[in-house]
Amino acid sequence: MNRTEEETGQGGRGEPAPETAEASGHDALPEEQRRILRRAIRLEWISLACTAVAVTLEIAMAGQSQAMKAAWIEDALALLPPLAFLVAVRRIRRRPHAEFPYGHHRSIGVAHLVASVALLAMGTFLLIDSAITLIKVERPPVGLTIVAGHAIWSGWLMIAVLILALTPPLILGRMKKKLTEPLHDKVLYADADMNTADWSSSTASIVGVLGIGIGLWWFDSAAAILISFSILHDGGKNLRGALRGLTDGRARTYDDAEPHPLIGQIEERARDEDWVGDAVARVRDEGHVFHVEMFVVPGDGRAVTGAQCEDLRAALRDVDWKIHDVVIAPVAEIPSTQAFRG
Amino acid sequence: MSDRPIRRLPRGGRARGRSSGTGIPRRALPALLATGLLAGAATGCGAIPRDAQGPLARASGGTLRVGLTENPPWTEVAADGGVSGSEVDLVTGYAESIDAKIAWTIGSEGELARAMRDGKLDVVIGGLTRDTPYSTEIAPTRPYTEATADDGSTLKIAMGVRPGENALMVSLERYLAEQEGEL
Numbered sequence: 001m002n003r004t005e006e007e008t009g010q011g012g013r014g015e016p017a018p019e020t021a022e023a024s025g026h027d028a029l030p031e032e033q034r035r036i037l038r039r040a041i042r043l044e045w046i047s048l049a050c051t052a053v054a055v056t057l058e059i060a061m062a063g064q065s066q067a068m069k070a071a072w073i074e075d076a077l078a079l080l081p082p083l084a085f086l087v088a089v090r091r092i093r094r095r096p097h098a099e100f101p102y103g104h105h106r107s108i109g110v111a112h113l114v115a116s117v118a119l120l121a122m123g124t125f126l127l128i129d130s131a132i133t134l135i136k137v138e139r140p141p142v143g144l145t146i147v148a149g150h151a152i153w154s155g156w157l158m159i160a161v162l163i164l165a166l167t168p169p170l171i172l173g174r175m176k177k178k179l180t181e182p183l184h185d186k187v188l189y190a191d192a193d194m195n196t197a198d199w200s201s202s203t204a205s206i207v208g209v210l211g212i213g214i215g216l217w218w219f220d221s222a223a224a225i226l227i228s229f230s231i232l233h234d235g236g237k238n239l240r241g242a243l244r245g246l247t248d249g250r251a252r253t254y255d256d257a258e259p260h261p262l263i264g265q266i267e268e269r270a271r272d273e274d275w276v277g278d279a280v281a282r283v284r285d286e287g288h289v290f291h292v293e294m295f296v297v298p299g300d301g302r303a304v305t306g307a308q309c310e311d312l313r314a315a316l317r318d319v320d321w322k323i324h325d326v327v328i329a330p331v332a333e334i335p336s337t338q339a340f341r342g
Numbered sequence: 343m344s345d346r347p348i349r350r351l352p353r354g355g356r357a358r359g360r361s362s363g364t365g366i367p368r369r370a371l372p373a374l375l376a377t378g379l380l381a382g383a384a385t386g387c388g389a390i391p392r393d394a395q396g397p398l399a400r401a402s403g404g405t406l407r408v409g410l411t412e413n414p415p416w417t418e419v420a421a422d423g424g425v426s427g428s429e430v431d432l433v434t435g436y437a438e439s440i441d442a443k444i445a446w447t448i449g450s451e452g453e454l455a456r457a458m459r460d461g462k463l464d465v466v467i468g469g470l471t472r473d474t475p476y477s478t479e480i481a482p483t484r485p486y487t488e489a490t491a492d493d494g495s496t497l498k499i500a501m502g503v504r505p506g507e508n509a510l511m512v513s514l515e516r517y518l519a520e521q522e523g524e525l
Contacts, residue, residue, distance in 0.1 A: 139394050139506020141481030144515040146524055151516055153391055153508075215392035217506040 027095075028105075028289050030321045036183045041089060043176055044082040044191070050168040051078050070129050077122045078169075078198050081115035081191035088187060092287065102325065108187055108287025112242040115190035120235030122197055127228035130221040139217035142209070155209045162209070166202035169195035184254050184288055184322055186245070190238040197231040251285040262290070264342050266316050266323055270294055273312055275302045280339040289324030292316065295339045296330050304330045391508035397464045398440070398510040406442040408433055409454035409502075411468035416499070419448055429467040429501065432486075436517045455479040458504055465514065466502035474502065481505040486518035 029037060058072035088111035096103040145154045173195025180189040204223035211219020241256035251260040263283050270279035277299035283292050294316065298304050309328040316326050393399070401407075410430070412419045417427040425446060437444045447457060454466045455476035469489075472482050485498035501518070503511040519525045 138478070139504075141503065141505045141511060142391060142508050143481075143484055143503075143511045144519070145484070146519055149525065151519060151525055153512055155391060155508075212506075212508065213390040213392065215394050215396075215508075217394045 028103075028321070028324050033183055033288075033321060036179050037089065037185075040176065040179050040183060040185065040188055041086065043172055043179075044085050044188075047168075047172050047191070047195070048079065048082045048086070050172070051075055051082070054165060055079070070125070074122055074125060074201065075198070077118045077125070078194055080118035081111075081187065081194045084111035084114040084118075085187045085191060087111065088287070102286065102291065105286035105289055105324075106246070108185065109242060109246045109285070111187040112190055112238065112287075113246060115187050115194065116235055116238030116242045119190060119194050119197060119231065119238055122194070123228045123231035123235050126201060126224055126231065130224040130228065133221045134218055134225075137217075140212055140220060142212055153213070155213050158209050159206050162202045162206050166199040169198040169202075173199065181254050186238075186241060186254060186256070186287075189254055190242075193234040193238060197227075197234065200230065201227050203227075245285045245287075248284045251283045251290050259342060260285075260290075262320055262322060266292065266294070266319055267342075269316060269319055270296060270312060273308075273315070275299055275304065275308055276312075277302075278334060280334045280341055282339050286325065288322070290322050291325045291327075292323055293327045293329055293339075295334050296328055297333055298330060389509070391512060393509040394506035395461075395504075396509075397504065397507050398513055401437075401442045401464060401510070402440045404442060405445050406433075406437045406440070407445045407447065407462065407464045408437075409447045409449065409457055409463040409466040411449060411451045411454055411466070413469040416469035417467055423448075429469065432518065432521060433465060433467055433501070435521065436514055439517055440513065451476060454502075458502070461504075464504060464507070464510060469497075470500050470502050472498040472500050474500075476502075479505070481507075481511065483511060483515045483518065486515075486522050486524075 055072050055075045058075060088107040091104045091107040094100070094104045142153070142155045142158070144151050145157055146152075147157075173192045176188050176192040176195065179185070180192060201224065204227040205220065207223040208220025211217075211223070237256065241252070244252070244256070251263060252258060253260055260283070263281055266283075267279050267281050270276055270281070275298055276296055278297040279294055281292055281294045283290050285291075294312070296304075296309075296312070309330065312328050313326045316323050410417050410419070410425055415427060416429040417425065418430075419425055425448070434444065447454070447463060449457070451466075451468065451470075451474070454463065454468075456479070457463045458466060458476075459479045466480050470480070470482055472485055474480060474482055480502035481504065482500040482502055485500045487499050489497045489499055491497050501514060503514060516525065
């Protein structure tokens with residue numbers, strides 16, 4: 001990992017926001033983040049293309065086979081997160097105006113919701129489909145295929161196809177996950193989870209086919225059920241994160257693991273000002289960037305001027321590029337029902 | 343969650359999300375299992391695929407239970423109950439190849455499907471096609487030949503095996519492919 005990426009990581013060691021005060025969407029991101037965003041967009045197009053090819057092949061091969069039908073429905077769900085991401089990054093290009101005074105960053109939150117629901121749907125589908133197979137005691141027949149005059153058990157061919165199918169999501173998912181933290185992009189995070197779901201369910205199918213090979217008919221479904229729990233867990237985690245973000249929960253890290261450390265840092269920065277007696281921030285995640293309301297109590301007997309507030313706004317934005325839309329609210333005391341100390 | 347203090351990361355540190363160290367990540371388990379299975383399969387757990395309930399092993403040197411539904415020219419039943427037809431010849435040849443005697447059951451396709459579900463049959467013949475409506479009870483083999491139906495459409499002719507008995511299935515499919523000159 002190069003040095004710049006480490007520096008832009010979590011913990012607020014990032015670049016300050018770009019100069020232009022009206023910046024929105026892609027303009028709100030510093031050069032490094034824009035470069036990462038371009039890379040993410042490229043990865044998502046590749047994802048979309050790979051999945052589209054896989055779904056088309058599976059629909060063509062499906063015929064009567066219930067298993068192949070399940071496979072393409074499952075893969076079609078994997079199209080949703082990249083689509084949501086690409087639509088959202090187009091929308092956040094728009095500047096704020098009278099109808100959308102906060103800009104369009106929240107599109108990222110909506111895309112995160114779409115991606116997490118797709119993930120949950122995939123897990124649910126896999127769980128129910130496999131459970132039904134188990135309950136109905138459907139023993140999968142896997143016979144012989146003849147390739148160029150050689151007889152080969154179809155199971156080996158299935159495994160070969162599955163290995164081919166799981167390679168793109170395995171590689172793409174890892175590449176995406178590396179970008180989620182410096183870009184603070186939760187859609188990308190959910191999509192990387194979707195890639196994980198994709199390749200791990202293919203791995204489960206390989207285990208299942210091998211199980212069938214040694215005469216354990218239930219192995220395929222059992223492996224799929226195990227994997228479906230892990231997918232449901234990821235889907236639930238992402239859904240909770242997406243809902244929390246959209247309902248103005250306190251800003252959290254890119255993986256929703258903990259409150260974002262920048263909140264504490266900007267409060268400290270505000271308290272550093274001579275004229276500030278106390279400061280508590282209310283911060284929500286707009287998608288990539290944060291919306292900050294900083295409640296400020298002036299020090300003893302101090303008067304507050306507009307210029308001081310303006311300077312503080314600029315100073316806070318200099319802490320990190322994610323500190324984007326800042327409102328300074330001078331108050332006599334910190335309103336206990338609106339602002340909470342970390 | 344929310345009352346947890348904010349954790350500052352050391353410079354250059356990374357949050358969770360990466361499984362470093364020695365613990366086996368949960369998602370690596372299937373891969374490990376697969377490797378284990380492969381290793382197990384390779385080191386003499388017997389040939390792959392194996393049957394779910396072992397009908398091939400039971401029939402070899404013993405009795406192969408064959409259900410037959412009348413469908414000339416594939417299968418015919420004489421007045422005295424004797425059976426003949428191209429599939430009767432094929433399945434008799436197959437039984438000889440695994441040193442098995444045949445126990446015949448004659449009935450409609452639906453009756454044979456029920457018998458198959460109840461575990462009373464190993465193989466069903468009678469000019470079955472790949473798209474048999476009883477595919478839940480009777481797993482069709484790969485088509486060993488083609489025929490033309492009355493309406494001019496092509497029929498892919500197969501035999502039926504109990505689903506999941508993949509050793510029997512592969513063994514029968516291999517025999518049929520050899521007889522038809524595909525192998």
